[in-house]
Amino acid sequence: MTGLLGPAEIRELAARLGVAPTKRLGQNFVHDPNTVRRIVAAAGLAAADVVVEVGPGLGSLTLGLLPGVHHVHAVEIDPVLAGALPDTVARHADGAAARLRVHRADALRITAADLADPPPTALVANLPYNVAVPVVLHLLAELPSLRRGLVMVQKEVADRLTAGPGSRVYGIPSVKLAWYAEARTAGRVPPNVFWPVPNVDSGLVAFTRRDPPVTGVPxxxxxxxxxxxxxxxxxxxxxxxxxxxxxxxxxxxxxxxxxxxxxxxxxxxxxxxxxxxxxxxxxxxxxxx
The missing domain is CATH 1.10.8.100 (rRNA adenine dimethylase, C-terminal domain)
Structure with missing residues (x-):
């Protein structure tokens, strides 16, 4: 895995694009290559996988994903970042640009038809904290081809998503994710690997699709x-x-x-x-x- 973005590259790219991370979009960019490698390894992807990545931002994780998979659908709501991502990939991942498609879209409104060519099999993303749970649930509902995933979210949200019955933090996110998938925690991520540095830890959540309970009700x-x-x-x-x-x-x-x-x-x-x-x-x- 080569050509990953470090702190200097992230800041240089942001300055060239005139980009400042915004709290409104929950933008915290990963600038640590080792963290990117750790996420990609934990995702357990295969060469045939088609990944949907939500919020690729400046492209740190995208560059880590592309070498090992068949295709990446990058869903980015920020028009400047969406427009710049193909060029970043072309500069840092020679030959991989053809396996990337950037969708300038809101992940909460993306449909299976939007991502049909080819249909995604895995979700791997550093999700914006403010929409993490709705995005995961929406994509699992909308994309039946999605079989597994690994997402980075606020540590508190990770705990809720993976909690089991009887846990103090077991609640609506826990139950609704359990409808679609079996979930587990896959590690903690410290704040200092992000720019800007958030005031909370992050957590990795891994999930594997399973059949919902057989009830005959929607x-x-x-x-x-x-x-x-x-x-x-x-x-x-x-x-x-x-x-x-x-x-x-x-x-x-x-x-x-x-x-x-x-x-x-x-x-x-x-x-x-x-x-x-x-x-x-x-x-x-x-x-x-």
């Missing part, structure tokens, strides 16, 4: 139950799901039918149990909505 219905269950974390599920079910007694009936104690709380349930509650409602039991 994902949207299951996620409605999840959202309701965690809207008031301290309440029992009987109380928290009252609005969703049409009253606490109906919520209790749904929970008992799904084999769940009505006095339990949302943080104790697996994604399969949330799906079972939604399935009870979809089956048209008395009073269900």
């Amino acid at each position: 994902r949207k219905r299951v996620f409605e139950v999840v959202d309701a269950a965690f809207a008031q974390r301290r309440k029992t599920l009987r109380a928290a799901l009252a609005g969703w079910a049409g009253g606490p007694d109906r919520a209790a009936a749904a929970l008992v039918a799904a084999g769940i104690d009505p006095t339990a709380r949302g943080e104790s349930l697996t994604v399969g149990q949330f799906a079972a509650i939604a399935a009870w409602a979809a089956a048209g039991r008395p009073g269900a909505q």
Whole structure:
């Protein structure tokens, strides 16, 4: 892996482009080649993989990814950075530019049709902190070809995404990611590898796609139950799901039918149990909505 960008190259490139990192877009550029190598290695990519990278910025991670994969789709919302990335790749990764396609787009609005040629198999990205969870969930929902990924996010977000039932930080992001994939932590990243330096640590989250629970109900219905269950974390599920079910007694009936104690709380349930509650409602039991 050659031609990676160090601190001097990152600042020189930013100055030449007239780019200053903005908090609005969550821009923190990786300037440490060893960190890039670590991310690429942890992603476990194969030569046939097609990677979607969200927020490539100045191209640090893009340059690390291109040598070992078939193709990279780089999705960048900043028009200046999107326009400059092909030239950066041409300068630092001879022969790799043909395997890069830059999409000037918002990752939250990208579709499978946008990335169809060729369809991505892996997500590898240093995600902007402010949209990390929505981006991961959107791409997993939108891109059925996506089989695995490795994302760098704020350490607190990494903990939430990988938490299991019973954990203090288990919540909506944990359950919704579990619908799509099995996730695990893949390491911590210190602030000093970024420019500008954030005031928090980052964490790596690895995930592997798996089949969702078999319930016969749409994902949207299951996620409605999840959202309701965690809207008031301290309440029992009987109380928290009252609005969703049409009253606490109906919520209790749904929970008992799904084999769940009505006095339990949302943080104790697996994604399969949330799906079972939604399935009870979809089956048209008395009073269900």
